[in-house]
Amino acid sequence: MSARAVRPKLSFLGVAGRHNRVPSPYPWLMPVILVMGLFYLYPVVDVFRYAFTDLTLLGGEGHYTLSTFANVLTRPELLQIVWVTFVFTAGSVVGQQLIGLAMALVVVRAEKRHLFGTTILRTTALIAWVVPGIAGGIIWKMLFNEAPFGGLNSLLRLMGMAPVQWLSDPDVVMWSVVLSNVWRGTAFSMVVMYAALKAIDPSLYEAAEVDGASARQKLFFVTLPQLRPAILVNMILITIQTLNTFDAIISLTGGGPGRATEVLSLYTFNVVFRNYDLAAGSVLSILMLVISLGLALVYASFLPKDEKA
Template identity: 65%
Template sequence: MPTTTAVIDAAPRRGQALTLGARIGANPLSWLAPAVLILAAFYLYPIIDVFRLAFTNATLLSDEERYTLDALYAMLGNAALGDILITTFVFCAASVIGQQAVGLGIALVVVRGERRRLAGMTVIRTIVLIAWVIPGIANGLIWQMLFSEAPFGAINSVLRLVHIAPVAWLSDPSNAMISAVISNVWRGTAFSMIVFYAALKGIDPSLYEAANVDGANGWQKFRFITLPQMRSAILVNSILITIQTLNTFDAIISLTGGGPGRATEVLSLFTYNTVFRNYDLAGGSVLSVLMLVISLAVALFYAAFLPRWEERT
Protein backbone atom coordinates (compact mmCIF):
# COMPACT_ATOMS: atom_id res chain seq x y z
CA MET A 1 0.00 0.00 0.00
CA PRO A 2 1.42 3.43 -0.89
CA THR A 3 2.20 5.75 1.99
CA THR A 4 0.53 9.12 2.45
CA THR A 5 3.78 10.88 1.52
CA ALA A 6 4.03 8.96 -1.78
CA VAL A 7 0.44 9.87 -2.71
CA ILE A 8 1.08 13.53 -1.92
CA ASP A 9 4.32 13.48 -3.99
CA ALA A 10 2.56 11.81 -6.92
CA ALA A 11 -0.17 14.44 -7.14
CA PRO A 12 1.96 17.28 -8.54
CA ARG A 13 3.60 14.84 -10.95
CA ARG A 14 0.23 13.93 -12.43
CA GLY A 15 -0.50 17.61 -12.78
CA GLN A 16 2.78 18.13 -14.54
CA ALA A 17 2.01 15.23 -16.93
CA LEU A 18 -1.38 16.68 -17.76
CA THR A 19 0.19 20.07 -18.30
CA LEU A 20 2.79 18.55 -20.64
CA GLY A 21 0.09 16.73 -22.63
CA ALA A 22 -1.91 19.93 -22.90
CA ARG A 23 1.17 21.75 -24.15
CA ILE A 24 1.78 19.10 -26.83
CA GLY A 25 -1.83 19.34 -28.00
CA ALA A 26 -1.75 23.14 -28.01
CA ASN A 27 1.55 23.45 -29.88
CA PRO A 28 2.27 20.28 -31.93
CA LEU A 29 4.54 22.18 -34.32
CA SER A 30 7.40 22.13 -31.82
CA TRP A 31 7.32 18.34 -31.81
CA LEU A 32 6.87 18.04 -35.59
CA ALA A 33 9.65 20.51 -36.36
CA PRO A 34 12.55 17.98 -36.28
CA ALA A 35 10.76 15.65 -38.71
CA VAL A 36 9.85 18.58 -40.96
CA LEU A 37 13.45 19.81 -40.98
CA ILE A 38 14.81 16.36 -41.85
CA LEU A 39 12.29 15.92 -44.68
CA ALA A 40 13.06 19.41 -45.97
CA ALA A 41 16.81 18.72 -45.95
CA PHE A 42 16.58 15.44 -47.84
CA TYR A 43 13.57 16.05 -50.10
CA LEU A 44 12.57 19.69 -50.38
CA TYR A 45 16.03 21.18 -50.90
CA PRO A 46 16.94 18.86 -53.84
CA ILE A 47 13.62 19.69 -55.51
CA ILE A 48 14.22 23.41 -55.12
CA ASP A 49 17.76 23.03 -56.45
CA VAL A 50 16.51 21.14 -59.52
CA PHE A 51 14.11 24.01 -60.26
CA ARG A 52 17.01 26.45 -59.90
CA LEU A 53 19.31 24.44 -62.19
CA ALA A 54 16.60 24.27 -64.85
CA PHE A 55 17.05 28.03 -65.36
CA THR A 56 20.83 27.91 -65.68
CA ASN A 57 23.41 26.65 -68.17
CA ALA A 58 24.93 24.20 -65.64
CA THR A 59 26.92 21.23 -66.90
CA LEU A 60 28.93 18.46 -65.27
CA LEU A 61 32.08 19.74 -66.98
CA SER A 62 32.13 23.28 -65.61
CA ASP A 63 31.51 25.08 -62.33
CA GLU A 64 30.49 28.30 -64.04
CA GLU A 65 26.76 28.96 -63.98
CA ARG A 66 24.61 31.75 -65.27
CA TYR A 67 20.86 32.07 -65.30
CA THR A 68 19.33 31.64 -68.71
CA LEU A 69 16.34 30.08 -70.46
CA ASP A 70 18.46 28.37 -73.13
CA ALA A 71 18.21 24.91 -71.54
CA LEU A 72 14.45 25.27 -71.17
CA TYR A 73 14.00 26.18 -74.83
CA ALA A 74 16.46 23.53 -75.99
CA MET A 75 14.84 20.66 -74.11
CA LEU A 76 11.20 21.58 -74.73
CA GLY A 77 12.01 22.24 -78.39
CA ASN A 78 13.97 19.00 -78.84
CA ALA A 79 12.65 17.17 -81.89
CA ALA A 80 12.95 13.81 -80.10
CA LEU A 81 10.92 14.84 -77.04
CA GLY A 82 7.53 14.22 -78.67
CA ASP A 83 8.42 10.64 -79.65
CA ILE A 84 9.91 10.01 -76.22
CA LEU A 85 6.72 11.21 -74.50
CA ILE A 86 4.66 8.89 -76.71
CA THR A 87 7.00 5.99 -75.90
CA THR A 88 6.73 6.84 -72.20
CA PHE A 89 2.94 6.90 -72.39
CA VAL A 90 2.78 3.51 -74.15
CA PHE A 91 5.24 1.95 -71.71
CA CYS A 92 3.48 3.35 -68.62
CA ALA A 93 -0.06 2.57 -69.79
CA ALA A 94 0.76 -1.01 -70.78
CA SER A 95 2.78 -1.60 -67.60
CA VAL A 96 0.10 -0.18 -65.28
CA ILE A 97 -2.70 -2.17 -66.92
CA GLY A 98 -0.59 -5.33 -66.97
CA GLN A 99 0.54 -5.02 -63.35
CA GLN A 100 -2.97 -4.36 -62.10
CA ALA A 101 -4.54 -7.18 -64.12
CA VAL A 102 -1.95 -9.80 -63.20
CA GLY A 103 -1.70 -8.59 -59.59
CA LEU A 104 -5.48 -8.73 -59.16
CA GLY A 105 -5.61 -12.20 -60.72
CA ILE A 106 -2.95 -13.55 -58.35
CA ALA A 107 -4.58 -11.88 -55.34
CA LEU A 108 -7.96 -13.45 -56.23
CA VAL A 109 -6.35 -16.88 -56.57
CA VAL A 110 -4.55 -16.56 -53.23
CA VAL A 111 -7.60 -15.27 -51.32
CA ARG A 112 -9.88 -17.94 -52.77
CA GLY A 113 -7.28 -20.61 -52.04
CA GLU A 114 -6.98 -19.45 -48.44
CA ARG A 115 -10.74 -19.50 -47.98
CA ARG A 116 -10.80 -23.09 -49.21
CA ARG A 117 -7.74 -23.91 -47.06
CA LEU A 118 -5.69 -25.04 -50.05
CA ALA A 119 -2.00 -25.75 -49.51
CA GLY A 120 0.69 -23.70 -51.27
CA MET A 121 -0.83 -20.22 -51.05
CA THR A 122 2.08 -18.93 -48.97
CA VAL A 123 4.48 -20.37 -51.55
CA ILE A 124 2.70 -18.52 -54.35
CA ARG A 125 2.91 -15.21 -52.47
CA THR A 126 6.61 -15.78 -51.77
CA ILE A 127 7.42 -16.59 -55.40
CA VAL A 128 5.66 -13.42 -56.57
CA LEU A 129 7.47 -11.31 -53.97
CA ILE A 130 10.88 -12.59 -55.13
CA ALA A 131 10.55 -10.62 -58.38
CA TRP A 132 9.83 -7.44 -56.41
CA VAL A 133 13.03 -7.55 -54.36
CA ILE A 134 15.28 -8.10 -57.40
CA PRO A 135 17.08 -4.85 -58.35
CA GLY A 136 16.06 -3.23 -61.62
CA ILE A 137 19.44 -3.76 -63.25
CA ALA A 138 19.39 -7.45 -62.37
CA ASN A 139 15.82 -7.69 -63.61
CA GLY A 140 16.85 -6.27 -66.98
CA LEU A 141 19.82 -8.62 -67.27
CA ILE A 142 17.67 -11.65 -66.44
CA TRP A 143 15.15 -10.80 -69.13
CA GLN A 144 17.91 -9.93 -71.57
CA MET A 145 19.16 -13.52 -71.27
CA LEU A 146 15.61 -14.84 -71.65
CA PHE A 147 14.88 -12.69 -74.72
CA SER A 148 18.32 -13.09 -76.26
CA GLU A 149 18.29 -13.91 -79.97
CA ALA A 150 21.56 -15.82 -79.65
CA PRO A 151 21.45 -19.64 -79.66
CA PHE A 152 21.44 -19.68 -75.85
CA GLY A 153 18.37 -17.43 -75.52
CA ALA A 154 15.93 -19.31 -73.29
CA ILE A 155 12.63 -18.28 -74.90
CA ASN A 156 13.82 -18.70 -78.48
CA SER A 157 15.36 -22.06 -77.57
CA VAL A 158 11.95 -23.26 -76.40
CA LEU A 159 10.37 -21.94 -79.60
CA ARG A 160 12.89 -23.89 -81.68
CA LEU A 161 12.06 -27.07 -79.77
CA VAL A 162 8.39 -26.76 -80.80
CA HIS A 163 9.43 -25.85 -84.39
CA ILE A 164 8.43 -22.18 -84.16
CA ALA A 165 10.64 -19.54 -85.77
CA PRO A 166 12.67 -17.48 -83.26
CA VAL A 167 11.36 -14.01 -82.47
CA ALA A 168 13.46 -10.84 -82.65
CA TRP A 169 12.55 -9.80 -79.14
CA LEU A 170 15.11 -7.01 -78.70
CA SER A 171 16.17 -6.01 -82.22
CA ASP A 172 12.70 -5.31 -83.60
CA PRO A 173 11.30 -1.94 -82.37
CA SER A 174 7.76 -3.23 -81.79
CA ASN A 175 8.91 -6.38 -80.03
CA ALA A 176 11.44 -4.43 -77.95
CA MET A 177 8.66 -2.38 -76.37
CA ILE A 178 6.64 -5.54 -75.68
CA SER A 179 9.73 -7.10 -74.08
CA ALA A 180 10.29 -4.04 -71.88
CA VAL A 181 6.65 -4.08 -70.75
CA ILE A 182 6.76 -7.80 -69.94
CA SER A 183 9.92 -7.28 -67.91
CA ASN A 184 8.42 -4.38 -65.97
CA VAL A 185 5.11 -6.17 -65.36
CA TRP A 186 6.93 -9.24 -64.07
CA ARG A 187 8.85 -7.13 -61.60
CA GLY A 188 6.05 -4.80 -60.47
CA THR A 189 3.17 -7.26 -60.19
CA ALA A 190 4.07 -8.14 -56.59
CA PHE A 191 3.26 -4.65 -55.29
CA SER A 192 -0.18 -4.67 -56.93
CA MET A 193 -0.79 -8.16 -55.59
CA ILE A 194 -0.06 -7.02 -52.03
CA VAL A 195 -2.38 -4.01 -52.30
CA PHE A 196 -5.22 -6.02 -53.83
CA TYR A 197 -4.74 -8.90 -51.42
CA ALA A 198 -5.22 -6.52 -48.49
CA ALA A 199 -8.26 -4.94 -50.16
CA LEU A 200 -9.86 -8.33 -50.86
CA LYS A 201 -9.35 -9.45 -47.26
CA GLY A 202 -11.16 -6.32 -46.11
CA ILE A 203 -14.38 -7.01 -48.05
CA ASP A 204 -17.27 -8.08 -45.83
CA PRO A 205 -18.03 -11.79 -46.56
CA SER A 206 -21.71 -11.17 -45.87
CA LEU A 207 -21.93 -9.33 -49.19
CA TYR A 208 -20.99 -12.50 -51.05
CA GLU A 209 -23.37 -14.55 -48.90
CA ALA A 210 -26.23 -12.21 -49.83
CA ALA A 211 -25.24 -12.46 -53.49
CA ASN A 212 -25.31 -16.26 -53.27
CA VAL A 213 -28.82 -16.10 -51.84
CA ASP A 214 -29.85 -13.90 -54.78
CA GLY A 215 -28.37 -16.43 -57.22
CA ALA A 216 -25.51 -14.27 -58.52
CA ASN A 217 -22.80 -16.05 -60.50
CA GLY A 218 -19.04 -15.54 -60.14
CA TRP A 219 -18.77 -12.79 -62.76
CA GLN A 220 -21.68 -10.85 -61.27
CA LYS A 221 -20.17 -11.01 -57.78
CA PHE A 222 -16.82 -9.84 -59.17
CA ARG A 223 -18.38 -6.98 -61.14
CA PHE A 224 -20.94 -5.70 -58.63
CA ILE A 225 -19.22 -6.49 -55.31
CA THR A 226 -15.48 -7.02 -55.67
CA LEU A 227 -14.61 -4.19 -58.06
CA PRO A 228 -16.77 -1.49 -56.38
CA GLN A 229 -15.40 -2.44 -52.96
CA MET A 230 -11.84 -2.22 -54.32
CA ARG A 231 -12.29 1.12 -56.08
CA SER A 232 -10.12 3.10 -53.65
CA ALA A 233 -7.40 0.43 -53.62
CA ILE A 234 -7.30 0.30 -57.42
CA LEU A 235 -7.02 4.08 -57.75
CA VAL A 236 -4.36 4.45 -55.05
CA ASN A 237 -2.40 1.56 -56.52
CA SER A 238 -2.69 3.17 -59.97
CA ILE A 239 -1.17 6.40 -58.65
CA LEU A 240 1.75 4.62 -57.00
CA ILE A 241 2.68 2.26 -59.83
CA THR A 242 2.23 4.96 -62.49
CA ILE A 243 4.69 7.25 -60.72
CA GLN A 244 7.02 4.31 -60.14
CA THR A 245 6.86 3.33 -63.82
CA LEU A 246 7.48 6.92 -64.92
CA ASN A 247 10.75 6.81 -62.98
CA THR A 248 11.81 3.38 -64.29
CA PHE A 249 14.98 3.44 -66.32
CA ASP A 250 17.36 0.92 -64.73
CA ALA A 251 15.53 -2.15 -66.08
CA ILE A 252 15.27 -0.62 -69.55
CA ILE A 253 18.89 0.51 -69.74
CA SER A 254 20.08 -3.01 -68.90
CA LEU A 255 17.53 -4.72 -71.15
CA THR A 256 17.52 -2.65 -74.35
CA GLY A 257 19.58 0.46 -73.59
CA GLY A 258 16.65 2.46 -74.98
CA GLY A 259 16.96 0.83 -78.39
CA PRO A 260 16.77 -0.26 -81.05
CA GLY A 261 17.14 3.35 -82.05
CA ARG A 262 14.91 5.13 -79.55
CA ALA A 263 12.09 2.56 -79.55
CA THR A 264 12.24 2.05 -75.77
CA GLU A 265 13.81 5.32 -74.61
CA VAL A 266 11.38 6.61 -72.01
CA LEU A 267 11.52 10.04 -70.39
CA SER A 268 13.44 8.86 -67.31
CA LEU A 269 16.11 7.24 -69.49
CA PHE A 270 16.27 10.33 -71.70
CA THR A 271 16.85 12.41 -68.57
CA TYR A 272 19.61 10.05 -67.43
CA ASN A 273 21.31 10.17 -70.84
CA THR A 274 21.05 13.97 -70.95
CA VAL A 275 22.86 14.35 -67.63
CA PHE A 276 25.37 11.50 -67.58
CA ARG A 277 26.13 11.07 -71.29
CA ASN A 278 25.71 14.60 -72.59
CA TYR A 279 26.81 16.16 -69.24
CA ASP A 280 23.93 18.64 -69.55
CA LEU A 281 22.87 19.22 -65.95
CA ALA A 282 20.54 22.09 -66.80
CA GLY A 283 18.80 20.10 -69.54
CA GLY A 284 18.41 17.12 -67.22
CA SER A 285 16.91 19.41 -64.58
CA VAL A 286 14.36 20.68 -67.10
CA LEU A 287 13.37 17.10 -67.93
CA SER A 288 13.19 16.25 -64.21
CA VAL A 289 10.80 19.14 -63.65
CA LEU A 290 8.76 17.93 -66.63
CA MET A 291 8.58 14.46 -65.06
CA LEU A 292 7.45 16.01 -61.77
CA VAL A 293 4.71 17.98 -63.52
CA ILE A 294 3.51 14.87 -65.36
CA SER A 295 3.51 12.84 -62.13
CA LEU A 296 1.48 15.52 -60.30
CA ALA A 297 -0.98 15.77 -63.20
CA VAL A 298 -1.46 11.99 -63.25
CA ALA A 299 -1.91 11.87 -59.47
CA LEU A 300 -4.53 14.65 -59.58
CA PHE A 301 -6.32 12.88 -62.44
CA TYR A 302 -6.55 9.65 -60.46
CA ALA A 303 -7.47 11.48 -57.25
CA ALA A 304 -10.49 13.00 -58.98
CA PHE A 305 -12.02 9.51 -59.15
CA LEU A 306 -11.41 8.64 -55.50
CA PRO A 307 -14.65 8.30 -53.53
CA ARG A 308 -15.44 11.31 -51.38
CA TRP A 309 -16.02 11.04 -47.64
CA GLU A 310 -19.77 11.49 -48.18
CA GLU A 311 -19.80 8.45 -50.48
CA ARG A 312 -18.02 6.28 -47.88
CA THR A 313 -20.39 7.10 -45.03
Protein backbone atom coordinates (compact mmCIF):
# COMPACT_ATOMS: atom_id res chain seq x y z
CA MET A 1 0.00 0.00 0.00
CA SER A 2 2.59 2.57 1.06
CA ALA A 3 5.14 1.44 -1.50
CA ARG A 4 2.50 1.93 -4.15
CA ALA A 5 1.73 5.45 -3.03
CA VAL A 6 5.38 6.48 -2.93
CA ARG A 7 6.47 5.24 -6.31
CA PRO A 8 4.91 7.90 -8.53
CA LYS A 9 6.38 10.63 -6.34
CA LEU A 10 9.84 9.11 -6.64
CA SER A 11 9.53 9.01 -10.38
CA PHE A 12 8.75 12.67 -10.32
CA LEU A 13 11.81 13.39 -8.20
CA GLY A 14 13.82 11.57 -10.80
CA VAL A 15 12.61 14.02 -13.40
CA ALA A 16 14.08 17.48 -13.87
CA GLY A 17 13.90 19.69 -10.81
CA ARG A 18 11.45 22.29 -12.00
CA HIS A 19 8.85 19.63 -12.75
CA ASN A 20 8.91 17.91 -9.42
CA ARG A 21 5.53 19.22 -8.30
CA VAL A 22 2.62 16.92 -8.87
CA PRO A 23 0.45 18.90 -11.29
CA SER A 24 -3.12 19.69 -10.33
CA PRO A 25 -5.58 17.59 -12.31
CA TYR A 26 -8.42 20.08 -12.04
CA PRO A 27 -7.62 22.30 -15.03
CA TRP A 28 -7.62 19.10 -17.09
CA LEU A 29 -10.87 17.88 -15.63
CA MET A 30 -12.61 21.24 -15.87
CA PRO A 31 -14.31 20.72 -19.27
CA VAL A 32 -15.75 17.38 -18.17
CA ILE A 33 -16.83 18.75 -14.82
CA LEU A 34 -18.56 21.70 -16.47
CA VAL A 35 -20.39 19.60 -19.04
CA MET A 36 -21.44 16.91 -16.60
CA GLY A 37 -22.44 19.49 -14.03
CA LEU A 38 -24.55 21.48 -16.44
CA PHE A 39 -26.16 18.63 -18.30
CA TYR A 40 -26.41 15.92 -15.67
CA LEU A 41 -25.92 17.06 -12.13
CA TYR A 42 -27.91 20.27 -12.26
CA PRO A 43 -30.85 18.70 -14.13
CA VAL A 44 -30.95 15.76 -11.72
CA VAL A 45 -31.01 18.12 -8.76
CA ASP A 46 -33.78 20.02 -10.49
CA VAL A 47 -35.75 16.82 -11.05
CA PHE A 48 -35.78 16.36 -7.30
CA ARG A 49 -36.88 19.97 -6.84
CA TYR A 50 -39.65 19.71 -9.48
CA ALA A 51 -40.99 16.60 -7.81
CA PHE A 52 -42.02 18.75 -4.86
CA THR A 53 -43.89 21.28 -7.00
CA ASP A 54 -46.91 21.35 -9.25
CA LEU A 55 -45.03 22.65 -12.29
CA THR A 56 -46.30 22.01 -15.79
CA LEU A 57 -44.67 22.55 -19.16
CA LEU A 58 -47.40 25.06 -19.99
CA GLY A 59 -45.63 27.78 -18.01
CA GLY A 60 -46.11 29.41 -14.64
CA GLU A 61 -43.77 29.16 -11.72
CA GLY A 62 -45.63 26.51 -9.73
CA HIS A 63 -45.78 26.09 -6.02
CA TYR A 64 -44.02 23.79 -3.65
CA THR A 65 -46.25 20.93 -2.60
CA LEU A 66 -46.10 17.35 -1.47
CA SER A 67 -49.32 16.39 -3.17
CA THR A 68 -47.67 15.52 -6.52
CA PHE A 69 -45.77 12.72 -4.84
CA ALA A 70 -48.88 11.36 -3.19
CA ASN A 71 -50.92 11.78 -6.35
CA VAL A 72 -48.45 10.01 -8.66
CA LEU A 73 -47.60 7.13 -6.38
CA THR A 74 -51.26 6.31 -5.81
CA ARG A 75 -52.27 6.40 -9.47
CA PRO A 76 -54.16 3.20 -10.28
CA GLU A 77 -52.24 2.60 -13.53
CA LEU A 78 -48.83 2.80 -11.86
CA LEU A 79 -48.90 -0.78 -10.60
CA GLN A 80 -49.65 -2.04 -14.09
CA ILE A 81 -46.82 0.10 -15.53
CA VAL A 82 -44.32 -1.21 -12.99
CA TRP A 83 -45.40 -4.80 -13.70
CA VAL A 84 -45.04 -4.31 -17.46
CA THR A 85 -41.61 -2.78 -16.90
CA PHE A 86 -40.62 -5.71 -14.72
CA VAL A 87 -41.72 -8.34 -17.25
CA PHE A 88 -40.05 -6.51 -20.11
CA THR A 89 -36.79 -6.02 -18.21
CA ALA A 90 -36.63 -9.49 -16.69
CA GLY A 91 -37.50 -11.18 -19.98
CA SER A 92 -34.95 -9.15 -21.93
CA VAL A 93 -32.16 -9.49 -19.38
CA VAL A 94 -32.60 -13.23 -18.88
CA GLY A 95 -32.93 -13.82 -22.62
CA GLN A 96 -29.91 -11.72 -23.54
CA GLN A 97 -27.75 -13.17 -20.79
CA LEU A 98 -28.63 -16.81 -21.51
CA ILE A 99 -28.43 -16.60 -25.29
CA GLY A 100 -25.33 -14.42 -25.11
CA LEU A 101 -23.61 -16.92 -22.82
CA ALA A 102 -24.66 -19.90 -24.95
CA MET A 103 -23.42 -18.20 -28.09
CA ALA A 104 -20.11 -17.30 -26.49
CA LEU A 105 -19.61 -20.88 -25.26
CA VAL A 106 -20.43 -22.34 -28.66
CA VAL A 107 -18.28 -19.82 -30.51
CA VAL A 108 -15.29 -20.50 -28.25
CA ARG A 109 -15.73 -24.24 -28.73
CA ALA A 110 -16.20 -23.87 -32.48
CA GLU A 111 -13.07 -21.74 -32.77
CA LYS A 112 -11.08 -24.35 -30.92
CA ARG A 113 -12.34 -27.00 -33.32
CA HIS A 114 -11.83 -24.71 -36.34
CA LEU A 115 -15.47 -24.94 -37.31
CA PHE A 116 -16.82 -22.73 -40.05
CA GLY A 117 -19.07 -19.73 -39.52
CA THR A 118 -18.15 -18.25 -36.13
CA THR A 119 -17.16 -14.90 -37.62
CA ILE A 120 -20.32 -14.71 -39.70
CA LEU A 121 -22.50 -15.44 -36.69
CA ARG A 122 -20.73 -12.91 -34.51
CA THR A 123 -20.83 -10.21 -37.14
CA THR A 124 -24.53 -10.77 -37.85
CA ALA A 125 -25.42 -10.52 -34.18
CA LEU A 126 -23.34 -7.35 -33.86
CA ILE A 127 -25.03 -5.78 -36.87
CA ALA A 128 -28.35 -6.25 -35.09
CA TRP A 129 -26.81 -4.53 -32.09
CA VAL A 130 -25.73 -1.48 -34.12
CA VAL A 131 -29.21 -0.98 -35.59
CA PRO A 132 -30.65 2.16 -33.95
CA GLY A 133 -33.60 1.56 -31.63
CA ILE A 134 -36.13 3.38 -33.80
CA ALA A 135 -35.11 1.46 -36.90
CA GLY A 136 -35.16 -1.78 -34.92
CA GLY A 137 -38.75 -1.06 -33.91
CA ILE A 138 -39.75 -0.34 -37.50
CA ILE A 139 -38.04 -3.50 -38.78
CA TRP A 140 -39.79 -5.68 -36.22
CA LYS A 141 -43.09 -4.01 -36.90
CA MET A 142 -42.76 -5.25 -40.47
CA LEU A 143 -41.92 -8.75 -39.26
CA PHE A 144 -44.81 -8.78 -36.82
CA ASN A 145 -47.20 -7.50 -39.46
CA GLU A 146 -50.32 -9.53 -38.84
CA ALA A 147 -51.47 -9.54 -42.44
CA PRO A 148 -50.94 -12.85 -44.25
CA PHE A 149 -47.84 -11.38 -45.93
CA GLY A 150 -46.12 -10.38 -42.66
CA GLY A 151 -42.51 -11.42 -42.18
CA LEU A 152 -43.25 -14.02 -39.49
CA ASN A 153 -46.83 -14.94 -40.21
CA SER A 154 -46.10 -15.80 -43.82
CA LEU A 155 -43.26 -18.03 -42.56
CA LEU A 156 -45.68 -19.72 -40.16
CA ARG A 157 -48.19 -20.20 -42.94
CA LEU A 158 -45.49 -21.78 -45.09
CA MET A 159 -44.91 -24.28 -42.30
CA GLY A 160 -48.63 -24.86 -41.99
CA MET A 161 -49.06 -23.08 -38.68
CA ALA A 162 -51.72 -20.63 -37.63
CA PRO A 163 -50.84 -16.94 -37.76
CA VAL A 164 -50.07 -15.20 -34.46
CA GLN A 165 -51.43 -11.81 -33.48
CA TRP A 166 -48.00 -10.58 -32.55
CA LEU A 167 -48.88 -6.99 -31.75
CA SER A 168 -52.62 -6.85 -31.19
CA ASP A 169 -53.10 -9.68 -28.70
CA PRO A 170 -52.38 -8.15 -25.28
CA ASP A 171 -51.14 -11.50 -23.97
CA VAL A 172 -48.67 -11.99 -26.79
CA VAL A 173 -47.44 -8.48 -27.44
CA MET A 174 -45.07 -8.33 -24.47
CA TRP A 175 -43.22 -11.41 -25.68
CA SER A 176 -42.99 -9.93 -29.14
CA VAL A 177 -41.41 -6.81 -27.68
CA VAL A 178 -39.01 -8.89 -25.57
CA LEU A 179 -38.09 -10.94 -28.64
CA SER A 180 -37.23 -7.82 -30.61
CA ASN A 181 -35.21 -6.46 -27.71
CA VAL A 182 -33.31 -9.72 -27.30
CA TRP A 183 -32.53 -9.60 -31.01
CA ARG A 184 -31.03 -6.15 -30.69
CA GLY A 185 -29.27 -6.55 -27.35
CA THR A 186 -27.82 -10.04 -27.23
CA ALA A 187 -24.65 -9.28 -29.15
CA PHE A 188 -23.38 -7.12 -26.31
CA SER A 189 -23.74 -9.94 -23.78
CA MET A 190 -22.19 -12.35 -26.24
CA VAL A 191 -19.13 -10.16 -26.68
CA VAL A 192 -18.72 -9.62 -22.94
CA MET A 193 -19.10 -13.33 -22.19
CA TYR A 194 -16.72 -14.19 -25.01
CA ALA A 195 -14.03 -11.88 -23.66
CA ALA A 196 -14.54 -13.24 -20.15
CA LEU A 197 -14.28 -16.84 -21.38
CA LYS A 198 -11.05 -16.03 -23.15
CA ALA A 199 -9.67 -14.55 -19.95
CA ILE A 200 -10.11 -17.76 -17.93
CA ASP A 201 -6.75 -19.25 -17.00
CA PRO A 202 -6.30 -22.36 -19.24
CA SER A 203 -4.42 -24.17 -16.48
CA LEU A 204 -7.74 -24.51 -14.63
CA TYR A 205 -9.04 -26.64 -17.49
CA GLU A 206 -5.82 -28.62 -17.58
CA ALA A 207 -6.17 -29.34 -13.87
CA ALA A 208 -9.81 -30.37 -14.36
CA GLU A 209 -8.73 -32.59 -17.24
CA VAL A 210 -6.15 -34.29 -15.03
CA ASP A 211 -8.81 -34.86 -12.41
CA GLY A 212 -10.95 -36.52 -15.05
CA ALA A 213 -13.73 -33.94 -15.11
CA SER A 214 -16.43 -34.37 -17.75
CA ALA A 215 -17.37 -31.54 -20.09
CA ARG A 216 -20.44 -30.81 -17.99
CA GLN A 217 -18.41 -30.73 -14.79
CA LYS A 218 -15.93 -28.38 -16.40
CA LEU A 219 -18.80 -26.07 -17.33
CA PHE A 220 -20.39 -26.04 -13.89
CA PHE A 221 -17.31 -26.16 -11.67
CA VAL A 222 -14.76 -24.19 -13.69
CA THR A 223 -16.36 -22.02 -16.37
CA LEU A 224 -19.46 -20.68 -14.64
CA PRO A 225 -17.79 -19.83 -11.30
CA GLN A 226 -15.00 -18.08 -13.19
CA LEU A 227 -17.55 -16.11 -15.21
CA ARG A 228 -19.54 -14.98 -12.19
CA PRO A 229 -18.14 -11.45 -11.90
CA ALA A 230 -18.44 -10.84 -15.64
CA ILE A 231 -22.02 -12.16 -15.65
CA LEU A 232 -23.00 -9.86 -12.77
CA VAL A 233 -21.40 -6.79 -14.31
CA ASN A 234 -23.03 -7.61 -17.62
CA MET A 235 -26.40 -8.03 -15.90
CA ILE A 236 -26.06 -4.60 -14.28
CA LEU A 237 -25.27 -3.01 -17.62
CA ILE A 238 -28.05 -4.67 -19.60
CA THR A 239 -30.64 -4.20 -16.86
CA ILE A 240 -30.05 -0.47 -16.80
CA GLN A 241 -30.01 -0.34 -20.56
CA THR A 242 -33.31 -2.23 -20.73
CA LEU A 243 -34.96 -0.07 -18.08
CA ASN A 244 -34.04 2.98 -20.11
CA THR A 245 -35.23 1.47 -23.39
CA PHE A 246 -37.72 3.74 -24.95
CA ASP A 247 -37.19 4.28 -28.67
CA ALA A 248 -37.47 0.61 -29.63
CA ILE A 249 -40.85 0.37 -27.92
CA ILE A 250 -42.28 3.68 -29.06
CA SER A 251 -41.67 2.75 -32.70
CA LEU A 252 -42.82 -0.88 -32.35
CA THR A 253 -46.01 -0.66 -30.28
CA GLY A 254 -46.18 2.88 -28.94
CA GLY A 255 -47.01 1.26 -25.60
CA GLY A 256 -50.15 -0.47 -26.82
CA PRO A 257 -52.45 -2.19 -27.28
CA GLY A 258 -54.00 -0.34 -24.37
CA ARG A 259 -51.17 -0.16 -21.87
CA ALA A 260 -49.88 -3.67 -22.48
CA THR A 261 -46.34 -2.56 -23.33
CA GLU A 262 -46.17 0.88 -21.73
CA VAL A 263 -42.97 0.64 -19.71
CA LEU A 264 -42.00 3.16 -17.06
CA SER A 265 -39.75 5.21 -19.35
CA LEU A 266 -42.49 5.49 -21.98
CA TYR A 267 -45.07 6.36 -19.33
CA THR A 268 -42.78 9.06 -17.94
CA PHE A 269 -42.33 10.43 -21.43
CA ASN A 270 -46.08 10.51 -22.01
CA VAL A 271 -46.76 12.19 -18.68
CA VAL A 272 -44.24 14.96 -19.30
CA PHE A 273 -44.42 15.54 -23.01
CA ARG A 274 -48.00 14.59 -23.84
CA ASN A 275 -49.76 15.66 -20.65
CA TYR A 276 -47.22 18.44 -19.92
CA ASP A 277 -47.15 17.37 -16.29
CA LEU A 278 -43.58 18.24 -15.39
CA ALA A 279 -43.94 17.62 -11.66
CA ALA A 280 -45.52 14.19 -12.01
CA GLY A 281 -42.90 13.26 -14.62
CA SER A 282 -40.19 14.27 -12.17
CA VAL A 283 -41.62 11.97 -9.51
CA LEU A 284 -41.58 9.15 -12.09
CA SER A 285 -38.01 10.05 -13.05
CA ILE A 286 -36.99 9.68 -9.43
CA LEU A 287 -38.73 6.32 -9.37
CA MET A 288 -36.67 5.28 -12.40
CA LEU A 289 -33.46 6.42 -10.73
CA VAL A 290 -34.30 4.58 -7.52
CA ILE A 291 -35.09 1.35 -9.38
CA SER A 292 -31.84 1.48 -11.41
CA LEU A 293 -29.75 2.23 -8.36
CA GLY A 294 -31.50 -0.40 -6.26
CA LEU A 295 -31.02 -3.12 -8.85
CA ALA A 296 -27.37 -2.20 -9.38
CA LEU A 297 -26.78 -2.48 -5.65
CA VAL A 298 -28.53 -5.85 -5.48
CA TYR A 299 -26.38 -7.27 -8.26
CA ALA A 300 -23.24 -5.75 -6.80
CA SER A 301 -23.89 -7.45 -3.48
CA PHE A 302 -23.53 -10.79 -5.29
CA LEU A 303 -20.05 -9.87 -6.53
CA PRO A 304 -17.23 -11.73 -4.78
CA LYS A 305 -15.76 -9.54 -2.04
CA ASP A 306 -12.30 -9.22 -3.54
CA GLU A 307 -13.80 -7.94 -6.79
CA LYS A 308 -15.14 -4.86 -5.09
CA ALA A 309 -11.78 -3.62 -3.90
